[in-house]
Amino acid sequence: MMDINDDFLELSGHKFSSRFILGSGKFSLSLLEAAIKDAKAQIVTLALRRVNDGGSENILDFIPKDITILPNTSGARNADEAVRIAKLARELGCGDFVKVECIKDSRYLLPDNYETIKATEKLANLGFVVMPYMYPDLNVARDLVNAGAACVMPLGAPIGTNKGLATREFIKILIDEIDLPVIVDAGIGSPSQACEAMQMGCAAVMANTAIATSGDVRAMAKAFALSIEAGRLAYLAGLGEVSEIARASSPLSGFLE
């Protein structure tokens, strides 16, 4: 039988037993640490912003030390801005991981794939573990592989919408054709959607809004952790075939007369 304990998410040689990447936005800081624990997350995303007057409390105080920090480049509209933000984030001393976000559109927050490829290439050359947020396009995913990405992070639906796997068919193509981990990011709104992504063969799921805006943050974090583990196990086990007509489960002989 499959042993999920021997199953790791590998990103540029870094191994993780958890396949749930938790976003830290929209949480009250007091709930964040518990949510990370309930989510069994080992990677947590953060953003970078100007310091505010008098803001001595910092989110890093609420994140356990064994967690891998994944800074995003939110706010970047092009590759150069993403590189600038990534360098500043690395200067804060939380490692080399970066989630590239290059976004010009403010209504749907869709990533600019062209700028994302450019940023990925520059950051990979600077030694970053680059995790690019992208619109699920196979040609772009191939360019990201060539640019040195550690994975690809296609969106399921626009950020924060909780609409789920609207891009399902295109993510499936990436899973089939790309050798890097495919991590579905953005739009995942429920544990069942996360489970489906994992069953399809996604290597991990990232979520934030679905948990942060739920009625019970800790319970929802746990529900996601369980669903992602279940989906992964189902994928490893191999789903049974789908049939258009009924196939009897019970023997079709030896009926009582």
Added chain:
Amino acid sequence: MLIINGKDESAFIGKSVDEFACQKGFNKEYMAVEINGEILPRDKFDSKFNDGDRVEIVCFVGGG
């Protein structure tokens, strides 16, 4: 003029990053500083601001 995070902070011309952080109540451990587009290494936070500098001081916040 000295612009720090988009505000005129000319009163700090000739003062260091350390002094600025201390006076504003910022925790230096959680700051990254960029002066005129160049990152200022953490061990150079005693550097003084010059007239005409444009400075960005950033920290981590919650984000997805």
